[in-house]
Amino acid sequence: MSVSHPLKVLVVFGTRPEAIKLFPVVAALKADARFDCRVCVSAQHRGMLDQVLEIAGIVPDHDLDVMKPDQSLDALTAVLLTGLGRVMDAEKPDRVMVQGDTATAMCGALAAYYRKIPVDHVEAGLRSGNIYHPWPEEVNRKIIGSMASLHFAPTDVSREALLRENVDPARVHVTGNTVIDALHWVSARIAENPDMASGLAVVEARFAGKRIIGVTSHRRENFGDGMENIAEAIRRLAARPDVAVVFPVHLNPNVRKVMNTALAGLDNVALLEPLDYPHFARLLGIAEIMLTDSGGVQEEAPALGKPVLVMRETTERPEGVAAGTARLVGTDVTRIVTEIFTLLDDKAAYESMARAHNPFGDGTSARQIVELLANEIGQEA
Incomplete structure (x- = not known):
C-alpha cells in the first residue's frame, strides 16, 4: 500500500x-x-x-x-x-x-x-x-x-x-x-581532499620511522584502577625505541586527569585533543595496531586491516574476536604489553589478524x- x-x-x-x-x-x-x-x-x-x-x-x-x-x-x-x-x-x-x-x-x-x-x-x-x-x-x-x-x-x-x-x-x-558506510565515505573524501586530515602531519613527522600504536579509551567500567593500568601499559610500550603511541584523549576528566598525569612529556607519546572524524580515520590509516576500549574501533580498524586489542573483559562484538580481527586483553598491564609486542615482533601473528575478514559489513x-x-x-x- x-x-x-x-x-x-x-x-x-x-x-x-x-x-x-x-x-x-x-x-x-x-x-x-x-x-x-x-x-x-x-x-x-x-x-x-x-x-x-x-x-x-x-x-x-x-x-x-x-x-x-x-x-x-x-x-x-x-x-x-x-x-x-x-x-x-x-x-x-x-x-x-x-x-x-x-x-x-x-x-x-x-x-x-x-x-x-x-x-x-x-x-x-x-x-x-x-x-x-x-x-x-x-x-x-x-x-x-x-x-x-x-x-x-x-x-x-x-x-x-x-x-x-x-x-x-x-x-x-x-x-x-553503518560505521563501515561512514568510514568508506570519509576515506573517499580524504582521498579527494587530503587537507581534511592534514592536522596529523606534525605527529607523523615527529614519529617518522616508528611503529605507531593508536589508543582510545573512555569506558566507564575502566575508570579508576583500569585507567591507571592502561596508562602504565602505555608508559611501558613507549619505552620501546621503535614504538610511538598516538592517543587522542577523551574529554572526560576521569580519563584526562589520569593520562595527563602519567604520560605528559614522554618522548614517544603524543597526547592529542579529540580528533574530528577525518583525522581519526587518518589515525586508523597510519597506526600499525589499535589499542582501545571503544566499541566502534573494533569495527572500523579491521576495515583498514589493522589488528585491534580490546582493553575490556567482555565485548558485545564477539564477531571480531571469532573472526580474528580483535582480541580481548582486559586492563592487565603485563598482558597488554605482551600482546602488543607479540604483534610487533611476530609477523605471522600480525598478518593473521590484519588479513582476517571483517565481519561488520x-x-x-x-x-x-x-x-x-x-x-x-x-x-x-
Whole structure:
C-alpha cells in the first residue's frame, strides 16, 4: 500500500559515535522522497558531536544541549527523557530511529514508546552478557531491544542474540554496520581532499620511522584502577625505541586527569585533543595496531586491516574476536604489553589478524535500512 505523503522519521542521537553511525542513514533518508527526515540531537557529547555534524553537513532540527560536567546518569536520564518527549510532542513523528546503546538512544526509545510511536533500532542485538560490562550500555541496548519495532542487526551473531530474547524473527534484519558506510565515505573524501586530515602531519613527522600504536579509551567500567593500568601499559610500550603511541584523549576528566598525569612529556607519546572524524580515520590509516576500549574501533580498524586489542573483559562484538580481527586483553598491564609486542615482533601473528575478514559489513548498510523501512510502511518508490 502506498501513501501520498512522506513518512516523518525523527532520528535521535547525542554522541560522536552515534553521529558517525547515523549520518549515512540521515543522508539516505533525506535523499529519498518517501521520507521526511527530522534530526534531534541531545548533545550528550557537545564538541565531539559538532565535529561530525559539520563534516557530514547535518543541521539538527532540534538541539537539547544537555551536556554538563560530571552529571550523574540519573540526572542525565531525566533531562533526556523529558527533553526528547517535548520534541516528539512538537514533531509528532511517524517513527523514531535510534542507534546503539547510549543514554540518548535509550531515552529516545522510551519517550517514543510512551507515545506509542514505533522505534527503529540501528545496530541492534549487541550483547556482552554482563550488565556491568559495558556499563550502562549493556542495559541500555537491552531496554531498547525490548520495545523496538524494527531491529537492524549488524551481523548474524547480533540477530541470534535477539532471537534468543524472543524477538519476532520477522522484525530482525541483518544489514551490516553503518560505521563501515561512514568510514568508506570519509576515506573517499580524504582521498579527494587530503587537507581534511592534514592536522596529523606534525605527529607523523615527529614519529617518522616508528611503529605507531593508536589508543582510545573512555569506558566507564575502566575508570579508576583500569585507567591507571592502561596508562602504565602505555608508559611501558613507549619505552620501546621503535614504538610511538598516538592517543587522542577523551574529554572526560576521569580519563584526562589520569593520562595527563602519567604520560605528559614522554618522548614517544603524543597526547592529542579529540580528533574530528577525518583525522581519526587518518589515525586508523597510519597506526600499525589499535589499542582501545571503544566499541566502534573494533569495527572500523579491521576495515583498514589493522589488528585491534580490546582493553575490556567482555565485548558485545564477539564477531571480531571469532573472526580474528580483535582480541580481548582486559586492563592487565603485563598482558597488554605482551600482546602488543607479540604483534610487533611476530609477523605471522600480525598478518593473521590484519588479513582476517571483517565481519561488520560492506558499506551498503544505510541503503539497506532505508529500503527495509520503506517496505515496513508499505511505500512504493
